[in-house]
Amino acid sequence: MSFLNIDNVTKAYGNVEVLHRVDIAVEEGEFLVLVGPSGCGKSTLLNMIAGLENISGGTISIKDRVVNDVHPSKRNIAMVFQSYALYPNMTVGQNITFGMEMHKIPKPERDRKLAEVAKLLQIEQLLARKPGQLSGGQRQRVAMGRALVRDPDVFLFDEPLSNLDAKLRVDMRTEIKKLHQNLGTTIVYVTHDQIEALTLSTRIAVMNKGYVQQLGTPKEIYDNPANMFVASFMGSPSMNLLPAKLVDHNGALAAELTDSNGGSLRLPLSQQGAGLRAHLNKNVILGIRPEAITDAEGADKRAQNLQPLRNMVSVTEPAGSDTFVTMSLSGKDCVARMRADADARPRQDFDFTVNMDKAVLFDPQTEERIDQ
Structure with missing residues (x-):
């Protein structure tokens, strides 16, 4: 079985089904991007993996364990949000280690992980600052640092670059790519930006109207689109x-x-x-x-x-x-x-x-x- 297995998953609100029989198997160390227009169901699927949304049908497994009814805190996942979700009254260092503190991890271990992650993300000089003193790109690094210290099985990114300006988005894209190559972590990443999808992923799931239209490598998606929606959505200018x-x-x-x-x-x-x-x-x-x-x-x-x-x-x-x-x-x-x-x-x-x-x-x- 795959490291993360999404098997025949559906999501309905009342009588309205918004996700239809999604099947995706994610291998360990893979970088899967869920891409599609607003309202296609990609963030809903990510939230179901995280445990923030209930599953209407099918199963989601992480490391062979079905997590449908497992609380988010028990899934060993880490999520990076679009809004960064930093505590404004805490320093950068406190924001990064807060989760470990809540899990009763000893202070020497917290300090070691903080130093490790701060060096990796090149934010050592920011640890004593408050989030209000940081740029958008710096806040995004702090949000990533908070996820990294957890050492989770799966990282979940929900449109993490959409609040940044165009140049900073390109820079942060490179940083996330380097991070994945250096750490070999398993990542599921949501975006509506097809350039992000093509440049970051090892595989892409193109979604529309609650269906996975095509699942494949960036080259497969780009060169051999399964249908006219994928052909027109992926590529700039489009096909x-x-x-x-x-x-x-x-x-x-x-x-x-x-x-x-x-x-x-x-x-x-x-x-x-x-x-x-x-x-x-x-x-x-x-x-x-x-x-x-x-x-x-x-x-x-x-x-x-x-x-x-x-x-x-x-x-x-x-x-x-x-x-x-x-x-x-x-x-x-x-x-x-x-x-x-x-x-x-x-x-x-x-x-x-x-x-x-x-x-x-x-x-x-x-x-x-x-x-x-």
Whole structure:
């Protein structure tokens, strides 16, 4: 059995079920991120693991022990909240060791753990200060320190970076990643930020409307989204989703689209399996990431299926190291991610190159990915 096992778990408020048969097995040392839009059920699931919410159905086990009816204080978990939840009248040191004191841990042991964690988080110089004297990032470190001294089986993070400014969020993301790599702890982390999910996790559970839409590694989620929701939610800019028709082009499957002038164009697919052929001459949705659309010079030289595409540029957006170029395909905006010096100009035709090795197809009715 897994270190943390979420088995067929449901949550209902009265007759309304808000979490539907969630199955996730978390191995020891894994960093699992629960990601999804507001109201998708991710924080509810985290609170059920913590014992702060009752479980309506199924079981949650930690180290082979079912904890459905176990009090939060007896689960050996530590939680870091979005609000930090520090005691304003206590010093940093007292905030960190308060839980150990309540558990009657001897003072020498408390002092040893405090020194250890303060050094790890680089907050030794802050131990005598009160929370009101700290920046947001410092308060977050203190909240993490309070969790770390517990030496828990599982760390639970509930959107811990959402109150920080953009630069500090990036810095703290790196610190949390380092912490996990150094300590090898088991972490379940909730966020609505898909960049956090992709950069921090060893696996991601993408949630929507109380269902786990897809569970996999960041690469699996990004390259092979299970459905159109995952494709559009994960990635910045998100995957282009373009109405197309699956046709036979010189004996091979191709996606047929229209360009900015309404003319027909065909992009041969890399995959030619029976699963795709079952949709021949039917409408499909072509999914292609912005970075798979470039100019010829910027295209991935390892790609096996690079297709030229001449089309009019609608908008260019310089973004430092990249330039985002928007064109119209099949009546939809399609974003390409170019090098900063790409010579694409609005209202002019441009020679794009599309890496069709990276293309995926979805069924427009079910919105599920079409397997090869």
